[in-house]
Amino acid sequence: MxxxxxxxxxxxxxxxxxxxxxxxxxxxxxxxxxxxxxxxxxxxxxxxxxxxxxxxxxxxxxxxxxxxxxxxxxxxxxxxxxxxxxxxxxxxxxxxxxxxxxxxxxxxxxxxxxxxxxxxxxxxxxxxxxxxxxxxxxxxxxxxxSGHQMLMQMKAMIEQGKIGDVRMVDLQYTHGFNAADGDHLSEAQAWRVNPKTSGSTFVLGDLATHTFYMAHRILPNLHIEKLMCDRQSLVPAHAPLEDNAHVLFHYNNGAVGRLWTSSVDAGNMDAQRIRIVGSKASLQWSAAYPDDLHYQVQGEPNQHLHRGMPYLDEQALEYERMGALHTEGLGDSWANxxxxxxxxxxxxxxxxxxxxxxxxxxxVKAGKEGVRWLENCVRSSESGSAWVAYQ
Amino acid sequence: MxxxxxxxxxxxxxxxxxxxxxxxxxxxxxxxxxxxxxxxxxxxxxxxxxxxxxxxxxxxxxxxxxxxxxxxxxxxxxxxxxxxxxxxxxxxxxxxxxxxxxxxxxxxxxxxxxxxxxxxxxxxxxxxxxxxxxxxxxxxxxxxxSGHQMLMQMKAMIEQGKIGDVRMVDLQYTHGFNAADGDHLSEAQAWRVNPKTSGSTFVLGDLATHTFYMAHRILPNLHIEKLMCDRQSLVPAHAPLEDNAHVLFHYNNGAVGRLWTSSVDAGNMDAQRIRIVGSKASLQWSAAYPDDLHYQVQGEPNQHLHRGMPYLDEQALEYERMGALHTEGLGDSWANxxxxxxxxxxxxxxxxxxxxxxxxxxxVKAGKEGVRWLENCVRSSESGSAWVAYQ
Amino acid sequence: MxxxxxxxxxxxxxxxxxxxxxxxxxxxxxxxxxxxxxxxxxxxxxxxxxxxxxxxxxxxxxxxxxxxxxxxxxxxxxxxxxxxxxxxxxxxxxxxxxxxxxxxxxxxxxxxxxxxxxxxxxxxxxxxxxxxxxxxxxxxxxxxxSGHQMLMQMKAMIEQGKIGDVRMVDLQYTHGFNAADGDHLSEAQAWRVNPKTSGSTFVLGDLATHTFYMAHRILPNLHIEKLMCDRQSLVPAHAPLEDNAHVLFHYNNGAVGRLWTSSVDAGNMDAQRIRIVGSKASLQWSAAYPDDLHYQVQGEPNQHLHRGMPYLDEQALEYERMGALHTEGLGDSWANxxxxxxxxxxxxxxxxxxxxxxxxxxxVKAGKEGVRWLENCVRSSESGSAWVAYQ
Amino acid sequence: MxxxxxxxxxxxxxxxxxxxxxxxxxxxxxxxxxxxxxxxxxxxxxxxxxxxxxxxxxxxxxxxxxxxxxxxxxxxxxxxxxxxxxxxxxxxxxxxxxxxxxxxxxxxxxxxxxxxxxxxxxxxxxxxxxxxxxxxxxxxxxxxxSGHQMLMQMKAMIEQGKIGDVRMVDLQYTHGFNAADGDHLSEAQAWRVNPKTSGSTFVLGDLATHTFYMAHRILPNLHIEKLMCDRQSLVPAHAPLEDNAHVLFHYNNGAVGRLWTSSVDAGNMDAQRIRIVGSKASLQWSAAYPDDLHYQVQGEPNQHLHRGMPYLDEQALEYERMGALHTEGLGDSWANxxxxxxxxxxxxxxxxxxxxxxxxxxxVKAGKEGVRWLENCVRSSESGSAWVAYQ
Ligand SMILES: NC(=O)c1ccc[n+]([C@@H]2O[C@H](COP(=O)([O-])OP(=O)(O)OC[C@H]3O[C@@H](n4cnc5c(N)ncnc54)[C@H](O)[C@@H]3O)[C@@H](O)[C@H]2O)c1
Ligand SMILES: NC(=O)c1ccc[n+]([C@@H]2O[C@H](COP(=O)([O-])OP(=O)(O)OC[C@H]3O[C@@H](n4cnc5c(N)ncnc54)[C@H](O)[C@@H]3O)[C@@H](O)[C@H]2O)c1
Ligand SMILES: NC(=O)c1ccc[n+]([C@@H]2O[C@H](COP(=O)([O-])OP(=O)(O)OC[C@H]3O[C@@H](n4cnc5c(N)ncnc54)[C@H](O)[C@@H]3O)[C@@H](O)[C@H]2O)c1
Ligand SMILES: NC(=O)c1ccc[n+]([C@@H]2O[C@H](COP(=O)([O-])OP(=O)(O)OC[C@H]3O[C@@H](n4cnc5c(N)ncnc54)[C@H](O)[C@@H]3O)[C@@H](O)[C@H]2O)c1
CATH class of the missing domain: 3.40.50.720 (NAD(P)-binding Rossmann-like Domain)
Known part of the structure; x- marks a missing residue:
């Protein structure tokens, strides 16, 4: 606290x-x-x-x-x-x-x-x-x-075996704020779709690196072994960079994963979601409701954990500010x-x-791993969205 | 009515x-x-x-x-x-x-x-x-x-241009009832994971053909041109058939799609979901709450449509039985x-x-298209999860 | 089953x-x-x-x-x-x-x-x-x-002491379908607001007797000792009968209760709700999502129980038809x-x-108790919404 | 902004x-x-x-x-x-x-x-x-x-006639953190249930004055004309002060209202809710999800408004900090x-x-009106929970 x-x-x-x-x-x-x-x-x-x-x-x-x-x-x-x-x-x-x-x-x-x-x-x-x-x-x-406390709760619960062995990782960061982009882009939008100023990706780097990092923070022992990336410019004005991408991956422990990122997911306000499926249970979190964590044990009632409650792990309570019943937002996460x-x-x-x-x-290592992931996505994408060994 | x-x-x-x-x-x-x-x-x-x-x-x-x-x-x-x-x-x-x-x-x-x-x-x-x-x-x-009325509402709204051009189709049918399967399978489970009795797939045929059909019913003009399927037996007892699969696809109109199906998605009780993303808006539906349809216009408040209401399209009201405020369930869908x-x-x-x-x-054509889709999934999967032209 | x-x-x-x-x-x-x-x-x-x-x-x-x-x-x-x-x-x-x-x-x-x-x-x-x-x-x-199975689950859990002693009962049946009623009423609406054809109440009898019965079914040992009813014709065309009413009550065991019923609760589609608060936990159910039951133990993660699951009590499974993951609706309840x-x-x-x-x-006893409750409501209402001893 | x-x-x-x-x-x-x-x-x-x-x-x-x-x-x-x-x-x-x-x-x-x-x-x-x-x-x-922006959005929409005439105000602030209180109370709890240190109320003053103020902020033209308050010490250790109370009220414009406040609402984590029912539509907000506002027009799809979106009224955007898609919490409200x-x-x-x-x-006027409301609640309560003219 x-x-x-x-x-x-x-x-x-x-x-x-x-x-x-x-x-x-x-x-x-x-x-x-x-x-x-x-x-x-x-x-x-x-x-x-x-x-x-x-x-x-x-x-x-x-x-x-x-x-x-x-x-x-x-x-x-x-x-x-x-x-x-x-x-x-x-x-x-x-x-x-x-x-x-x-x-x-x-x-x-x-x-x-x-x-x-x-x-x-x-x-x-x-x-x-x-x-x-x-x-x-x-x-x-x-x-x-990544400062949201319930992510630390996920991490703690997985470490403690609460979901069993991790089998599937489902990641999403999609919104629709560029769905209607015409030929005239705002300044902040223009640099994002120009490879010279944005790098070799748009939404993969702009959005998905967040979610990728959070998953890695929660699951530090999982490492991608191979990956497939399929990306599109669904709005022509965003070409040559992608405004929509799907990535699939296989981890070292046999688990699989997928990620969808998009800035043309029209109307979606529940943008960023993480689901970790284990052999016994799953954990699910959304950045739109960061104080809530869903814990779903197969064969038992689904559970809804709330930020700030004493039953949480000390990892989740370490950065607690407002106390139970009192919401925290993205500003609190940045503060953390x-x-x-x-x-x-x-x-x-x-x-x-x-x-x-x-x-x-x-x-800096976390930053580097984000960039490495982008490099692998681009390599797959440029090989006709083929599966590539992770380098 | x-x-x-x-x-x-x-x-x-x-x-x-x-x-x-x-x-x-x-x-x-x-x-x-x-x-x-x-x-x-x-x-x-x-x-x-x-x-x-x-x-x-x-x-x-x-x-x-x-x-x-x-x-x-x-x-x-x-x-x-x-x-x-x-x-x-x-x-x-x-x-x-x-x-x-x-x-x-x-x-x-x-x-x-x-x-x-x-x-x-x-x-x-x-x-x-x-x-x-x-x-x-x-x-x-x-x-x-497929008898749920709100699916017909989706179809009607898309026909009427309410979401603009379709860009992305997101399908899911996953549950966790086989997450804990040990070596001893029930009879109904045993024939499902035996290729001789089940065919060349488990969850793709058992679960995903439902969702695939519904998407096709809603979007009759979209046809898959190429497809990639990556599938696993996350529970060894299910081998050689998959208990988890990811399929990506490209449609004839430039839209893309993805589907996740699984019977080891531990604890998930919101099993079957359809999201159609258009250039202006998206539509989202879940079989767990079949009376609800979510219509999300980019830049406007999200909308929640309820079964039975007079504002729905006549396609959605044709099979209406209980009337507004009164829930219908899967039995009503089967009756339809x-x-x-x-x-x-x-x-x-x-x-x-x-x-x-x-x-x-x-x-029978709908049945055939389901089987064709399975054949294409298997072909991709057996080619190292490569992209294949849809046949 | x-x-x-x-x-x-x-x-x-x-x-x-x-x-x-x-x-x-x-x-x-x-x-x-x-x-x-x-x-x-x-x-x-x-x-x-x-x-x-x-x-x-x-x-x-x-x-x-x-x-x-x-x-x-x-x-x-x-x-x-x-x-x-x-x-x-x-x-x-x-x-x-x-x-x-x-x-x-x-x-x-x-x-x-x-x-x-x-x-x-x-x-x-x-x-x-x-x-x-x-x-x-x-x-x-x-x-x-009253045929919805999760009501029987509530009953079973309360009998088993899962919520401790009952302290508060919160009942609601409100919708807004008469919010805009003008001078011209439909036939089905006209007889409802005429005391000769409807009796001495409109929404109390038309809507709230349902919820009152369900609460009684769940809590057979609780009996009202005194009651207060305040009712209104918020739409003049409904006078002299009420289209909105609030009832408060005290039970024999010291618990208290309240009920809101209305047909002018504009836009409300989550019409009928029951919450039972005990000394350890609460149970909450809504007729709009009848397959879901919320069990909230103070100091623990909230739980969400799903119809059809094997962890439910046999009372809740007795009339089970569709099986877990498969929705049931109001038609199934009527069938039960x-x-x-x-x-x-x-x-x-x-x-x-x-x-x-x-x-x-x-x-017939359940029918009689509903009518008795209405008589007590009317008596309170006609005494200037005073508290009256339950007769 | x-x-x-x-x-x-x-x-x-x-x-x-x-x-x-x-x-x-x-x-x-x-x-x-x-x-x-x-x-x-x-x-x-x-x-x-x-x-x-x-x-x-x-x-x-x-x-x-x-x-x-x-x-x-x-x-x-x-x-x-x-x-x-x-x-x-x-x-x-x-x-x-x-x-x-x-x-x-x-x-x-x-x-x-x-x-x-x-x-x-x-x-x-x-x-x-x-x-x-x-x-x-x-x-x-x-x-x-009261600094949450969506409250200002409610206010603006009501001013603009978006819900028609106000008919019913439904207020709630209940939690269960004192449900299990035994004879030994914490220091912060002890002064709250002692009239010498707390005043003549516990939860009415401790919790409900918040919600009462917010309703008044949103509906500055509504004034209570008469009121009824029924309150209890459901946990004996809280006597003589109430840990649970129900208040009903009639406004000057013919609208009615109710409020429930409690600190023994076991397991409730959705503590504070405001619903304003008008002749055309209702607005609903919960402090647990302060970025969401529900706008329900009778006969139309329900709407879900999100904080930070450009379609909101300038009153709601005046104190906007994080921008659309990015959550704000109670700390942001206090800052406002x-x-x-x-x-x-x-x-x-x-x-x-x-x-x-x-x-x-x-x-100070807002503070005074809160105290006035408490005085009226106590007066009613001490008159056998009778209706009293608001003074
Ligand atoms: N962490 C997050 O959640 C998050 C959110 C948005 C943006 N970003 C990242 O933040 C960075 C900035 O994005 P943005 O959306 O704010 O961009 P922006 O175009 O809106 O703003 C860029 C700002 O940098 C200033 N600037 C540009 N070049 C400069 C220079 N050479 N020296 C000093 N100032 C300079 C501009 O004047 C402007 O104030 C990007 O790398 C973006 O990926 C991160
Ligand atoms: N549409 C759906 O929602 C849905 C749901 C479940 C199953 N299914 C499909 O239904 C079919 C049956 O699945 P199930 O889960 O009921 O299987 P099951 O193993 O539970 O039941 C099969 C039934 O068929 C009978 N049977 C088997 N061979 C027979 C034969 N030669 N002649 C007569 N009866 C025979 C068995 O005695 C048993 O009653 C499968 O094709 C399955 O994919 C569809
Ligand atoms: N249980 C529920 O969920 C529920 C729902 C709606 C209505 N109701 C109750 O059902 C009853 C009927 O309500 P409704 O909404 O269907 O009314 P309605 O006015 O829509 O229909 C009444 C029906 O009864 C017929 N009828 C009237 N008088 C008759 C007579 N003397 N002999 C034969 N038929 C006659 C009419 O022709 C009509 O078909 C009421 O008591 C109402 O409270 C219960
Ligand atoms: N606005 C809100 O959301 C909110 C929330 C909680 C409490 N409150 C209100 O805040 C006030 C304090 O409540 P609390 O829960 O923090 O109480 P508390 O008992 O937890 O803390 C009281 C604090 O005041 C100090 N204090 C007491 N008497 C003092 C004095 N004479 N001089 C200096 N310091 C003194 C104590 O040492 C302690 O630090 C109450 O009026 C309560 O109603 C408001």
Missing amino acids: LNGEMKLARPLRWGMVGGGQTSQVGYKHRIGALRDNGAFELVCGAFDVDAERCTEFGTRIGVQAERCYGDFHRMLAEEAKRPDGVEVVSVATPNFTHYEITKACLEAGLHVICEKPLFFTVAECEEIEQLAASKNLIVGVTYGY VYLSIALAIDAANRGAKDELEAVQYPD | LNGEMKLARPLRWGMVGGGQTSQVGYKHRIGALRDNGAFELVCGAFDVDAERCTEFGTRIGVQAERCYGDFHRMLAEEAKRPDGVEVVSVATPNFTHYEITKACLEAGLHVICEKPLFFTVAECEEIEQLAASKNLIVGVTYGY VYLSIALAIDAANRGAKDELEAVQYPD | LNGEMKLARPLRWGMVGGGQTSQVGYKHRIGALRDNGAFELVCGAFDVDAERCTEFGTRIGVQAERCYGDFHRMLAEEAKRPDGVEVVSVATPNFTHYEITKACLEAGLHVICEKPLFFTVAECEEIEQLAASKNLIVGVTYGY VYLSIALAIDAANRGAKDELEAVQYPD | LNGEMKLARPLRWGMVGGGQTSQVGYKHRIGALRDNGAFELVCGAFDVDAERCTEFGTRIGVQAERCYGDFHRMLAEEAKRPDGVEVVSVATPNFTHYEITKACLEAGLHVICEKPLFFTVAECEEIEQLAASKNLIVGVTYGY VYLSIALAIDAANRGAKDELEAVQYPD
């Missing part, structure tokens, strides 16, 4: 690249980082490609004008000169810029919290992973849904993700290796 | 092969056929492999002892001698017997109502289709869920299926060709 | 008064009575106030023209002359006729199955109760929802109600007193 | 009385006040009856030790001496202390944000209302659920409540009368 008590000796000095006024995701970063836990304080930012808009917006969210920077290189240079300079930077810019910005921050000795999909290639991820390790710096990835990254950074700063190992957070 | 008024001049004289006391599905046939509509009266049966049990049970459900037959050959022979002999026979026996029994009935000049999956091969289906046509006889197939087949038989008997064409019912 | 096997030596010869072509409830009686169980066969009827329409309709539902009678007196007289004359009569006419018709039938030596609210006064009920007893005849009451009444009639006919005691069915 | 931009020139200097480490509600105040909007900064507190625990906890949530005070009188005295002294104080202590603390704060020239139920009597509320008015100070009341109170304080400080009028927030 969290009670708003500070977990760090003092808040980390935090800055952002991207996440400006028009950004879809910037506010979620601030909602997550600036929660009452005193883990972060926002000290600077290169919030926008437009320097003027950056300062105008930055000051309106409480950053001193002189620490609102027109570009991130200048931010790194100027902040480095200050005794109270930034310590950790969040990267909330379009995908193609993540690698360059992250690298520059690490080289400047700063921890990084980067958006997904982390980079374009596994090779880039590995390079950054090594760079961060060599400098004792943390790279966190904002899989923002940010808090876990803060704990990792703090442990790293203090050289507390064991503590660092113990913190569960979406790390 | 049905009101229990007789649709035929007199009830058809009806008999059964199979569907005996221990049978899983026999009672559903009688619930369907013997509804108050006066369409059928049960006059005879070869209900059981065991002749004694046949008579014992047959008399208990109101059949005269002398018309309870130890085997179906004798039933056909004896009934042929009577002036009030049987006119139509339902076949509710294990799969491997369907073809032989159906053929014998047709040759005896009787209409047939046969269980799914219809036969083992498309070739058999075509032979029977021609035999029936040559004799002006009807072969109906008991896709028992049986009634539609009776109407077809009656039209055929009267040589009323136009009427016959107008009746929507699961006919 | 029912399997369609005959429970009686032969079907009872059954007739109807009312329930004609335009009747709202007539078809439900036939759906219930004529189920495959061979308990009833429809032999005659005075289906309609209009003699011509009676015959026209009666023959269309399979009754011989000569046994379609223009009025019920003639029906009783003529049938009495036949060796194969009617044995049991269902009364599905407007409320004000129930008493007279029922009495005439009993005097003619026939069993009766009468619609609710049974009669206008408790005194009438007592008179009929004695008359029936003196002639060894059954009077059943068609509380048509009619079957239970047939079993009672058969036991009475055979003088099998113990068997008769063992049959659970809505009997 | 909120985007984290500061609404005030600078954060208000904020302190708390109560809400210490063991408090149930203290963290919710901080979650609400300390949201990223820069509206409040926590500068001091008398968090606990135990002075030591106060400082220990206060410093752990980031307050300077010297500004953690052993009692609130000292806090007011010391802070008054500082140039950067506290400006607004939240009161999160047991009910019986609210009046004294609020009065002292106002007399010290500070704005107050007080817990519900505001005070013990309407007379106290009126005194405080006048005191605050005379000093141009704000008294806000933390009806913490606190933000609205900050806007009111800021307007008052600037003497901006029109702005102040325009801010919708739970003000």
